[in-house]
Amino acid sequence: xKIVHSVxxxxxxxxxxxxxxxxxxxxxxxxxxxxxxxxxxxxAKSVTDKTIVSLFVNSKQFxxxxxxxxxxxxxxxxxxxxxxEGVDALFCPEPEEIYPENFQTSINVTLLSQGMCGKxxxxxxxxxxxxxxxxxxxxxxxxxxxxxxDFQQLVLVRQLTKDLNxxxxxxxxPIFREKDGLAMSSRNRYLDDAGRRTALCLSQAIHAAKExxxxxxxxxxxxxxEKTKEIVDNAGGKLDYAVVVNEFNLIPDKFVNKHSVLxxxxxxGDSIRLIDNSKLMMAS
Amino acid sequence: xKIVHSVxxxxxxxxxxxxxxxxxxxxxxxxxxxxxxxxxxxxAKSVTDKTIVSLFVNSKQFxxxxxxxxxxxxxxxxxxxxxxEGVDALFCPEPEEIYPENFQTSINVTLLSQGMCGKxxxxxxxxxxxxxxxxxxxxxxxxxxxxxxDFQQLVLVRQLTKDLNxxxxxxxxPIFREKDGLAMSSRNRYLDDAGRRTALCLSQAIHAAKExxxxxxxxxxxxxxEKTKEIVDNAGGKLDYAVVVNEFNLIPDKFVNKHSVLxxxxxxGDSIRLIDNSKLMMAS
Numbered sequence: 339x340k341i342v343h344s345v346x347x348x349x350x351x352x353x354x355x356x357x358x359x360x361x362x363x364x365x366x367x368x369x370x371x372x373x374x375x376x377x378x379x380x381x382a383k384s385v386t387d388k389t390i391v392s393l394f395v396n397s398k399q400f401x402x403x404x405x406x407x408x409x410x411x412x413x414x415x416x417x418x419x420x421x422x423e424g425v426d427a428l429f430c431p432e433p434e435e436i437y438p439e440n441f442q443t444s445i446n447v448t449l450l451s452q453g454m455c456g457k458x459x460x461x462x463x464x465x466x467x468x469x470x471x472x473x474x475x476x477x478x479x480x481x482x483x484x485x486x487x488d489f490q491q492l493v494l495v496r497q498l499t500k501d502l503n504x505x506x507x508x509x510x511x512p513i514f515r516e517k518d519g520l521a522m523s524s525r526n527r528y529l530d531d532a533g534r535r536t537a538l539c540l541s542q543a544i545h546a547a548k549e550x551x552x553x554x555x556x557x558x559x560x561x562x563x564e565k566t567k568e569i570v571d572n573a574g575g576k577l578d579y580a581v582v583v584n585e586f587n588l589i590p591d592k593f594v595n596k597h598s599v600l601x602x603x604x605x606x607g608d609s610i611r612l613i614d615n616s617k618l619m620m621a622s
Numbered sequence: 623x624k625i626v627h628s629v630x631x632x633x634x635x636x637x638x639x640x641x642x643x644x645x646x647x648x649x650x651x652x653x654x655x656x657x658x659x660x661x662x663x664x665x666a667k668s669v670t671d672k673t674i675v676s677l678f679v680n681s682k683q684f685x686x687x688x689x690x691x692x693x694x695x696x697x698x699x700x701x702x703x704x705x706x707e708g709v710d711a712l713f714c715p716e717p718e719e720i721y722p723e724n725f726q727t728s729i730n731v732t733l734l735s736q737g738m739c740g741k742x743x744x745x746x747x748x749x750x751x752x753x754x755x756x757x758x759x760x761x762x763x764x765x766x767x768x769x770x771x772d773f774q775q776l777v778l779v780r781q782l783t784k785d786l787n788x789x790x791x792x793x794x795x796p797i798f799r800e801k802d803g804l805a806m807s808s809r810n811r812y813l814d815d816a817g818r819r820t821a822l823c824l825s826q827a828i829h830a831a832k833e834x835x836x837x838x839x840x841x842x843x844x845x846x847x848e849k850t851k852e853i854v855d856n857a858g859g860k861l862d863y864a865v866v867v868n869e870f871n872l873i874p875d876k877f878v879n880k881h882s883v884l885x886x887x888x889x890x891g892d893s894i895r896l897i898d899n900s901k902l903m904m905a906s
Contacts, residue, residue, distance in 0.1 A: 345787055440871070442733045443751070443785035448726045467727070475787040501727035503629060503759040587724070 360387035364479035369393040370410040374514035374522035379423040393430040399465030489615040539573030540614035578603035644671035648763035658798035658806035663707040683749030773899040823857030824898035862887035
């Protein structure tokens, strides 16, 4: 596995591969890799000839009071994990390689950035859109793989790809969960034992919502949301939001249908914020 | 010359050319082609194997009270002119091909968009940045040629290209002028005879400023600006702005130096707004 720090070098490498007729995939990450990330790499490898994993803690997607400084970093372990998956190149630039002095271009996917996580994190999705666009231009992939756990991000990246005319296939890979249901996240390691127990309320709420719907199309979204609130409250979590929205455009559904997704964000304690989501009428 | 309306088709064509090893250039225009545009095409042809001219009146770069509806259009004449220059493909999409329903991604080059024309036209440069990014992705050029008349736009496009990691050489081509000095612009055809005479004040102010500077580095920018105001006022124009700024970052200069550009915008009558600019210490 090549470890590449410079934009120029990873760009040349990808171009060289493409000239040989290889299909190239990109898996963008912020490092601190867990099984969820590794599943994205496996997916990427299964559909292309060469896989690039980017590892970059993107300052622009953190607000001023968010956890940029404390965001977990484990470079050596990440290298081993990516190498273990047979990744071809790990692109791990320094911050100033991505955002040099006088950098000033921002990209916004306006409607999709507003609700849900965008409410609590007003600069987040602009930062995501900007770095994803840069990574697309730098690594010129044929395929990019994103996790479904970051559901709003996935929908937004699909829209950006279409709006900006990228010929890149965006693959959303299934959420990877711990045995007890907790969706894997780099932020899970912030949790102490009590927080870890509370955090189960997210997947429990999703499970309960699916039970409640049981394949019926006529269930009111509000019923699902009320149930979610109840479960999160009882577990001692603080519900940031729970919505039932269309999987393609994030517009709220009044009644559950086959394109409905339940998405929620919960604060555990003062500073840990976790998200989870699921389609309500199909296994996902 | 191929006339192409669809994104998919021009993208395939450019890819086909690049696979053959051809270098491809893009000349973005809003049509209503004049000698200035044709000089951009000649420049593009001289440095690449295949030249694409885009012809698209970009609604997003017009504010609500600007001249989108009245902006001059002459499709047949434009085709002949581009063909006469030996252009390989004319890309002339319908508005909904570029901005389909639910389009919502915007790009902003924040600092460079604020002053000068950005003051009077707050949405203009966001629209320019967005369409240029799309055109770059659609036509995947090696070279793109922009006119120096739109000086702020050129600086902004260079910054966007760098910030978003495009491997595209941006060429700024010299301003093309009428015999009496008026910079060529599609908007010149809005001018009646009196307006046409008034419009000469832009190039006259530039000429006077160069005379005033005469190659010296120590001239105060304010002296140049005052002179410009006087000439525009005397001619009956309404000065929107006159600035002496650094050619790379648009930061105002206190004293004229070899990187100083005088840029100005003048309203002729109620609704016609013309711009012009020049480096002050070198012929351009």
